[in-house]
Amino acid sequence: MLTGxxxxxxxxxxxxxxxxxxxxxxxxxxxxxxxxxAVALIGPNGSGKSTLLKGVLGLIPATAGRFEAFGVPRGAGxxxxxxxxxxxxxxxxxxxxxxxxxxxxxVTLAQVAMMGRYRSLGWMRWPGRxxxxxxxxxxxxxxxxxxxxxxxxxxSGGQQQRGLxxxxxxxxxxxxxxxxxxxxxxxxxxxxxxxxxxxxxRRGVAVLVSTHDxxxxxxxxxxxxxxxxxxxxxxxxxxxxxxxxxxxAFAESxxxxxxxxxxVPGHHEDH
Amino acid sequence: xxxxxxxxALPFMARALGVLLALAVVxxxxxxxxxxxxxEFISDGLTHAVFPGIAIGFVWGGRDGLFLxxxxxxxxxxxxxxxxxxxxxxxxxxxxIVLTGFFSVGVLVVSRQSDYAGQLDALLFGRLxxxxxxDLWRTVAVCAVxxxxxxxxxxxxxxxxxxxxxxxxAGFRPxxxxxxxxxxxxxxxxxxxxxxxxLLVLAVLIVPGAVARxxxxxxxxxxxxxxxxxxxxxxxxxxxxxGASVGGDVALPAGSTVVVTLVALYAVVLVVRLVVDRVxxxx
Ligand SMILES: Nc1ncnc2c1ncn2[C@@H]1O[C@H](COP(=O)(O)OP(=O)(O)OP(=O)(O)O)[C@@H](O)[C@H]1O
Ligand SMILES: [Mg+2]
Numbered sequence: 155m156l157t158g159x160x161x162x163x164x165x166x167x168x169x170x171x172x173x174x175x176x177x178x179x180x181x182x183x184x185x186x187x188x189x190x191x192a193v194a195l196i197g198p199n200g201s202g203k204s205t206l207l208k209g210v211l212g213l214i215p216a217t218a219g220r221f222e223a224f225g226v227p228r229g230a231g232x233x234x235x236x237x238x239x240x241x242x243x244x245x246x247x248x249x250x251x252x253x254x255x256x257x258x259x260x261v262t263l264a265q266v267a268m269m270g271r272y273r274s275l276g277w278m279r280w281p282g283r284x285x286x287x288x289x290x291x292x293x294x295x296x297x298x299x300x301x302x303x304x305x306x307x308x309x310s311g312g313q314q315q316r317g318l319x320x321x322x323x324x325x326x327x328x329x330x331x332x333x334x335x336x337x338x339x340x341x342x343x344x345x346x347x348x349x350x351x352x353x354x355x356r357r358g359v360a361v362l363v364s365t366h367d368x369x370x371x372x373x374x375x376x377x378x379x380x381x382x383x384x385x386x387x388x389x390x391x392x393x394x395x396x397x398x399x400x401x402x403a404f405a406e407s408x409x410x411x412x413x414x415x416x417x418v419p420g421h422h423e424d425h
Numbered sequence: 426x427x428x429x430x431x432x433x434a435l436p437f438m439a440r441a442l443g444v445l446l447a448l449a450v451v452x453x454x455x456x457x458x459x460x461x462x463x464x465e466f467i468s469d470g471l472t473h474a475v476f477p478g479i480a481i482g483f484v485w486g487g488r489d490g491l492f493l494x495x496x497x498x499x500x501x502x503x504x505x506x507x508x509x510x511x512x513x514x515x516x517x518x519x520x521x522i523v524l525t526g527f528f529s530v531g532v533l534v535v536s537r538q539s540d541y542a543g544q545l546d547a548l549l550f551g552r553l554x555x556x557x558x559x560d561l562w563r564t565v566a567v568c569a570v571x572x573x574x575x576x577x578x579x580x581x582x583x584x585x586x587x588x589x590x591x592x593x594x595a596g597f598r599p600x601x602x603x604x605x606x607x608x609x610x611x612x613x614x615x616x617x618x619x620x621x622x623x624l625l626v627l628a629v630l631i632v633p634g635a636v637a638r639x640x641x642x643x644x645x646x647x648x649x650x651x652x653x654x655x656x657x658x659x660x661x662x663x664x665x666x667x668g669a670s671v672g673g674d675v676a677l678p679a680g681s682t683v684v685v686t687l688v689a690l691y692a693v694v695l696v697v698r699l700v701v702d703r704v705x706x707x708x
Contacts, residue, residue, distance in 0.1 A: 211594055243596030250590065259461070259587050260642045269587070272580035273595045305642060318591070325595070 162225055163188050164329050164360040165210060170219035170229065172202075172209030178217055179205040182384040185377070187360045189328070192351060194371035194391070195364040197381035198404050203364035204251050206381070207331045210362065211248055212239020224328070244273055247322030251333035251364075255314070257307030263317050264302040267292050270324030285324075292324035295350045297343060312338045319347075323354075330354065332363040336370060348373050368395060382406070429660070432667040440556045441679060444620045445659030447561075447568040451613050452633045453652025454575050458606060460634030461586040461647075465627075466517060467506055468610050472626045473524040474502035475614045477531030479623065484534055492563050495618060499611035502527070507604045551622030551680035553663075560619065567616045571609040578605050583644070621680035628684045629655065636691050639698045654690060662686035 163186040171181035180202030187193055195203040208214050210223065212235070221229035224245060226238045247270070270292065271285040293299045296316040301309060306317060319335060336344055351361060351374045365371060371378055371391055378394040380386040386403045387394045432438045459468055475498050482494015502524075509520060556564075575582065581602050584592040593599055610630065617626040637651035662683030669675045669682075 213594065240596050240598065243594060246594075248591075248594045250594070253588065253591070255588055260638070260644050260647060261583075261587055262644075265644055266587070269580075269584045269591070269595070272584050273597065275580055278577055321591075 161188060163222075164224060165362070166220070166222040168220035170209075170221045171217050172205055172214055173217040174205075174214055179214075180209070180381065180383065181218065183219070183379070183381075183388075184385065185379055185388050187329075187362065187377075189358040189360050190355050191377065192355055192361040192363065192375045193377045193379055194375035195362060195379050195381060196366070196368065196371060196395075196400075196403070197386070198406075200383075201381040201403070202383055203381060204333050206379075207248070207333050207362060207364060210329075210331060211243060211246060212236070244325075245328045247325050247327030247330045249315075249319050249322050249330075249332045249335050251337075253318065255306070259307060261306050262302065263298060263304050263306050263309060263313075263320075264289055264293065266306050266317050267302075267320040267324045270321040273325065288324045288326060289320075292320040295323055295353070296320045297346050312340065312343065315339070316343065316347075323350075328359060330359055330361045330363075332361065334364050334366070336365055336367050344370075368400075371395065428668045428672075429664045432664055432671075437554055437556070438663060438667060440558065440561050441553045441620075441663055442659065443561050444553065444556055444564045444616075445663070445683060446656055447565045448613070448617055448620060448629055449633070449652050449655035449659055451568045451571050451609075451616070452629050452655045453637075453648050453650075454572055455606075455609050455613050456630050456632075456634035456655075457637055457647045457651050458575065458582055458586065458634075459610065459630055460638055461583070462606070464606070464610065465631055466520075467510065467607065468614075468630050469627055470506060470520055470524040471499065471502055471607070471611050472614050472618070472623055473528040474506070475499045475611060475618060476528050476623050477534060478502075479615075479618055480531040480534040484538060489559075491619065492567075492615070495615040496567065496612070499615045500608055503607035503611040504604065507600070507607045511600060511603065547622075549622050549624045550678050551618070551620050551625070553620050553679040553683070556620070564616045564620065567612050571612040571616075574605050574609045574612075578602055582606060621684055625680055625684045628687055632687045632691050633658075636694050639691075639694045654694075655687065658687035658690050659683055661690075 165187040167183045167185050170183045171178035173179060183206060185193065195206060197203055205214065209216060212228065215235070216229045218230055221227070223242050226242065228235045228238050228242070232238070267289045268281055268285065271281055271288060275281065275285070290299070293302055296319050298313060298316055298320065301313065306314065309317060315335070315338060319332070322330060335347060339347060348370065351363070354361060355374070363375065372395070375391055377389065378391045379388045380394060380399055380403045382403045382405070387399045433442055459465060475495055478498020479491055479495045482490040482492065485494065506520065581592060581597045584595065584597060585599065585602050589599070613630060614626050617629045621629060633651035633655040634647070636654040637647040640650050641647060662685070663679060665686060666677045666679045666682035669677050
């Protein structure tokens with residue numbers, strides 16, 4: 155509730171379910187995400203974090219409940235849901251969990267980041283100054299300006315991931331979907347990404363970020379959505395990240411949750 | 426050096442060069458995308474699929490019919506192939522069977538003709554040196570359509586080539602991109618079939634892009650390098666073929682000579698690349 159809740163939410167789900175074809179991979183999700191708000195998706199492996207992000211992108215269909223993005227209904231049975239989904243992607247930046255990209259592909263990091271601008275280029279138009287500035291800012295935000303001219307395949311795994319994040323940032327999204335963006339980042343880059351996310355929130359970007367890093371959720375997220383194939387809990391971070399909740403979400407995963415994993419001592423949050 | 430320039434004073438040589446230069450431009454653009462997307466197999470399929478169109482068109486309407494028949498079949502084949510590969514049900518084997526099936530239909534159609542051997546020869550190996558002005562302009566027109574189609578979708582094509590799922594997540598339509606590229610490939614097949622022949626089309630589509638990949642790692646440079654490589658091979662190949670037949674009294678089929686030159690160029694570039702890489706590694 156940092157920014158005015160009078161504004162319509164960027165994303166609104168009511169008992170929504172998403173499915174790859176059979177029974178839903180994630181169900182019963184109810185949440186409103188407003189501009190400038192960050193939501194952490196937390197749950198064990200296979201709990202549906204990635205699925206929910208892909209569902210919001212429209213890469214897999216909503217099969218139940220209500221679902222609106224940018225005020226356009228996209229739920230099960232909504233008319234032209236497919237076209238609406240594609241249109242919405244112009245305003246969404248997406249960082250997938252993992253990507254097997256051809257390391258030999260002849261593109262530089264800057265060119266990859268520029269791809270974030272491609273969708274908004276006009277017909278038969280080449281990138282202009284505004285596009286180059288957006289790319290420069292995005293590379294700066296992920297701390298890779300000095301590698302702009304490097305071939306993408308020659309970067310390290312963590313750098314490539316930050317490069318793809320820069321691509322998502324360059325598109326100036328209103329909604330950012332990040333699937334475990336902190337995996338494989340060293341401490342310095344983790345901190346830098348936390349700063350970047352805070353800046354984006356201040357600029358009014360709504361963020362959905364899946365993570366296994368509870369501390370991170372505390373650091374940048376206002377809201378936590380606990381998942382385990384369905385919504386286990388959703389609410390303000392400090393209210394939701396309680397021992398019983400997290401234990402419930404991870405119950406069948408065999409992960410031991412105790413006070414220690416949950417509570418990171420001496421931690422302060424907010425800005 | 427006169428042997429490199431003088432032959433092209435002859436109108437039929439100039440026309441042949443004109444056709445090949447038009448092809449070089451599209452090969453530079455479309456061929457690089459074929460390489461980046463790894464579409465060699467589909468390209469091969471399209472060359473087979475277009476053959477019955479060429480054959481039936483030729484039987485119906487002679488040289489004019491040939492072009493029309495080929496264009497229609499090419500676009501139809503590109504659409505069918507796009508849908509088959511998109512549905513994900515058809516294996517590579519299924520595509521290969523369908524397309525060699527197409528090809529044998531073409532052979533059957535041609536075999537019904539009285540001048541069977543001569544015609545098949547022309548369809549398979551091209552008729553570069555008997556190109557008419559009308560042929561030249563038709564080739565240029567078909568190539569221009571392919572170039573415009575690809576240029577209009579180039580950012581999306583490059584994005585998709587690099588990161589298929591990422592481009593979809595960004596909102597590009599995979600079906601529209603694939604259909605556009607496959608139709609462009611099919612049009613290049615048509616244009617190149619009447620020049621170097623159906624059997625050698627694949628070389629025009631694939632070798633220039635492969636040469637460019639060896640020469641440069643810069644995306645923006647790939648397209649011009651491929652086009653220049655194709656143009657160079659066309660020029661050298663035609664001149665060599667002409668020199669051999671006039672000076673050496675050896676009649677070489679022009680299309681094949683050009684393709685051999687192109688492949689030789691690839692071999693030279695490959696060797697240079699290997700040597701440079703080795704020197705760099707030891708240095
Ligand atoms: N392409 C797919 N087709 C069918 N089912 C899938 C597909 N991808 C994931 N699933 C299933 O959907 C469920 C949720 O998977 P998802 O990838 O969303 O989990 P996750 O929370 O992101 O897990 P992780 O922490 O391992 O990334 C799992 O049961 C998984 O098996
Ligand atoms: Mg996941």
